[in-house]
Amino acid sequence: MDRKKFLKNMGLGSAAIALAACGTTQELGEEEDCKLTHLDDKGPFYFKGSSETVNLNYTNLPGEAMLVSGTVYSGEGTETPLSGVKIDIWHCDSEGNYHPNDGGTINNENADKMALRGFVITDKNGKFSFKSILPGLYGRRSRHIHYILSVKGHSSLVTQSYFKGDPRIPIDGLSKTAGECRIVKFDKSGELYMGVMNFNLQKKG
Numbered sequence: 001m002d003r004k005k006f007l008k009n010m011g012l013g014s015a016a017i018a019l020a021a022c023g024t025t026q027e028l029g030e031e032e033d034c035k036l037t038h039l040d041d042k043g044p045f046y047f048k049g050s051s052e053t054v055n056l057n058y059t060n061l062p063g064e065a066m067l068v069s070g071t072v073y074s075g076e077g078t079e080t081p082l083s084g085v086k087i088d089i090w091h092c093d094s095e096g097n098y099h100p101n102d103g104g105t106i107n108n109e110n111a112d113k114m115a116l117r118g119f120v121i122t123d124k125n126g127k128f129s130f131k132s133i134l135p136g137l138y139g140r141r142s143r144h145i146h147y148i149l150s151v152k153g154h155s156s157l158v159t160q161s162y163f164k165g166d167p168r169i170p171i172d173g174l175s176k177t178a179g180e181c182r183i184v185k186f187d188k189s190g191e192l193y194m195g196v197m198n199f200n201l202q203k204k205g
């Protein structure tokens with residue numbers, strides 16, 4: 001479907017929303033291309049100062065095991081993997097609660113209440129992986145994982161990934177325009193759900 005037709009079918013005309021966080025403008029109702037990973041809403045549950053870990057479920061909350069892996073690239077395409085990228089990750093538990101259900105900066109007083117939050121660093125080939133549990137659902141949101149990616153020489157990216165087959169994707173205002181690039185297919189191997197999420201970061205200058 002061409003873009004005009006898609007927008008018309010969505011009943012959105014040419015309405016545009018300015019996503020000020022990154023200084024770019026994304027048209028509401030327009031599906032993403034896969035050239036650069038698009039930004040998404042940060043939401044209210046981000047805590048600054050989480051720890052490096054490949055196991056986000058370090059408090060052993062109940063849920064179905066999930067392994068997310070992928071590669072971060074510089075610019076468009078897959079020619080230039082980026083090492084040393086910090087990927088901050090956070091998501092809710094299987095019942096839709098964040099730990100804590102709040103946001104801010106992690107300090108000594110609240111550090112022991114943290115769960116399902118942490119960061120990983122990409123290796124020399126731009127690769128990363130982390131284990132956790134499948135996030136649940138809350139409010140009107142589709143199932144999702146939050147990320148902030150940062151590395152020298154590239155614009156920071158605040159984004160989210162979604163789960164292929166989730167019936168809420170077309171009715172959640174954030175996920176419905178995500179296109180295929182951030183909708184991750186998870187395959188079950190034994191007791192583990194495995195998915196691949198790749199990122200393309202915009203070079204500065």
Ligand SMILES: [Fe+2]
Pocket residue numbers: 043045092144146
């Ligand atoms: Fe969220």
